[in-house]
Each structure stands twice: as structure tokens, then as C-alpha cells.
Amino acid sequence: MFIKIQSDIPKFKCNACGSCCSHIRGIVPKEDGEFIRQHAFGKLPVVQLVPVERMTFPLWDWEAKRFAEWQDEVNVDAGIKPLRAILDLNSNKAIILTYFMDSETDACPFLMDGKCSIYHTKRAYVCRLFPFNRSPFTNQDGIKLKENLFGECGAMEHILPQVPNDFERMIKFLNEAFPDGSFLNAVQNDIVVEWANKTIIDLMKEKIIKPVMNQPYNFLLRRIGNADKIDFTDFLAESGYLIENKIQELIKRFDGNTDAAEKISQFAKSS
Numbered sequence: 366m367f368i369k370i371q372s373d374i375p376k377f378k379c380n381a382c383g384s385c386c387s388h389i390r391g392i393v394p395k396e397d398g399e400f401i402r403q404h405a406f407g408k409l410p411v412v413q414l415v416p417v418e419r420m421t422f423p424l425w426d427w428e429a430k431r432f433a434e435w436q437d438e439v440n441v442d443a444g445i446k447p448l449r450a451i452l453d454l455n456s457n458k459a460i461i462l463t464y465f466m467d468s469e470t471d472a473c474p475f476l477m478d479g480k481c482s483i484y485h486t487k488r489a490y491v492c493r494l495f496p497f498n499r500s501p502f503t504n505q506d507g508i509k510l511k512e513n514l515f516g517e518c519g520a521m522e523h524i525l526p527q528v529p530n531d532f533e534r535m536i537k538f539l540n541e542a543f544p545d546g547s548f549l550n551a552v553q554n555d556i557v558v559e560w561a562n563k564t565i566i567d568l569m570k571e572k573i574i575k576p577v578m579n580q581p582y583n584f585l586l587r588r589i590g591n592a593d594k595i596d597f598t599d600f601l602a603e604s605g606y607l608i609e610n611k612i613q614e615l616i617k618r619f620d621g622n623t624d625a626a627e628k629i630s631q632f633a634k635s636s
């Protein structure tokens with residue numbers, strides 16, 4: 366007879382308080398907000414189109430397309446608008462990297478009677494990764510890293526004090542402590558961010574795009590506002606950088622958290 370050995374790692378359980386969905390405006394980790402303020406208003410290829418205080422969480426273009434369909438299904442105006450764009454001199458287009466929901470209140474427009482009205486769908490990463498702000502793979506900074514990992518969530522009280530400071534132990538702990546998949550979603554979202562950044566650099570190196578940079582912010586905003594718009598993944602197909610099938614494969618891979626699962630399992634093997 367086998368005796369089942371219980372892991373003593375506590376398990377996160379969302380208590381569905383709705384708090385994270387009630388305050389989505391300006392919900393940017395402090396250090397990310399500082400980075401955006403310093404660099405994203407015209408100094409980098411990707412331009413932030415709204416002030417940090419007004420923005421809500423970013424939606425990748427394929428996520429924004431899904432949200433646009435779901436808003437019709439549940440009869441909600443989600444106020445989906447471009448959040449970050451590249452003004453490309455080669456195509457003369459504004460390439461929209463991410464969108465946001467310009468909610469009339471602080472709350473997500475899909476939140477109804479304290480519940481997510483599209484909970485049954487493949488919601489955006491930012492919906493599925495909370496209480497994480499990010500994964501630990503983006504910054505291996507010991508104790509500081511631990512502090513920056515999570516947003517405010519009442520269900521974290523019994524977990525947070527037990528998160529190890531040591532990086533390797535932390536990964537194993539998080540992998541077990543979040544059976545809801547939020548850890549996997551956070552790792553995958555960071556991998557998607559890395560993919561987007563690398564793809565933009567590659568597009569520039571191959572001279573497929575020539576982003577406008579170091580121009581007055583208001584000038585950039587005006588030019589982007591007047592330019593023809595195209596979503597990032599649509600641009601990748603239109604420019605011939607990736608064929609449509611490959612883009613759909615990539616999105617499927619992202620949706621399935623395939624890269625995150627591989628990364629975590631490789632990590633577990635090597636540690």
C-alpha cells in the first residue's frame with residue numbers, strides 16, 4: 366500500500382473577490398511605470414499613446430480582436446483603443462502592438478455584479494496571470510525580485526511569506542503553489558513580451574521597418590493618429606516576415622503556454 370505524501374507548499378486559491386478586476390486603470394507596477402515615463406514617449410521605436418495614469422492593462426493585438434468579439438456577445442462597450450504603436454516610415458503606417466480598454470470607470474467593463482462576464486473564454490494574459498505582475502525569469506534580483514512579482518491580492522497572505530528568496534527554489538515553489546495556472550501564464554506572457562521585442566529589433570535590422578524616434582511626443586502622436594493603422598501580427602504577414610500559418614501556429618503556442626511549460630520543465634531538470 367502506498368501512502369500519499371502531501372507537499373507542504375501552500376496552494377493559492379483565488380477567492381473571487383473581484384478586486385483585481387475592479388481597479389484596472391493605472392495598474393502598472395511602479396518600476397514599469399517609471400520605465401514607460403522615461404522611455405516610451407518617443408525615445409524608443411514603440412510609442413505609448415496614453416499617459417500611464419489613464420492606461421489599463423495591455424492586450425496583445427490577437428487578444429484585442431477576441432475582446433472586440435466578446436464585447437458584442439455580452440453587450441458591453443469595452444472601449445478598446447490602441448495603447449502602443451510603431452510609426453513606420455517604410456510602410457507609412459502606425460503598427461499597433463498593444464491595445465487597452467479605456468474603461469469609463471476604474472473597473473474592467475466586463476466585470477458585472479462582481480463577476481467576469483467572459484470568464485469562460487480564453488481571456489487575456491493579464492487576466493489569467495494575476496496575482497502575478499510578472500514572472501521571476503525577467504529579473505533575477507533576489508529579495509527585490511520577490512517583492513515585485515505580485516500585485517495586491519488578499520488571497521496571497523498565506524503564500525507570500527513562504528516564497529523562497531533563492532531563485533531555483535522559488536521557481537519550484539511557484540510551480541507547485543499556483544495550480545490555477547497563473548504562474549504558467551505569467552511566464553508565458555513574459556516570453557511573448559520577449560518575442561515581440563526581438564521581432565521588432567529583427568524587423569529593424571532587416572530594414573523591413575524604420576520607426577520614427579526622438580521626435581517631439583505631440584508630433585509623434587499626431588502622425589500616429591493620422592496614419593493608416595495595422596495590427597502587429599497582421600503587419601508581420603503583410604510584410605512577408607512571417608506567413609499567416611506560422612503566425613496562427615505561434616498564437617496557438619502562446620495560448621497553450623507551450624514555451625512556459627518547456628522553460629519550467631527544463632529549469633526543473635537542470636536544477
Ligand code: SF4
Nearest residue numbers: 379380382383385518
Ligand atoms: S486574484 Fe486575488 S484580487 Fe483577484 S479576484 Fe482572486 S483573490 Fe481577488
Ligand code: SF4
Nearest residue numbers: 386473475476481492
Ligand atoms: S476580462 Fe474578466 S478577468 Fe479580465 S480584467 Fe475583465 S473582468 Fe477581470
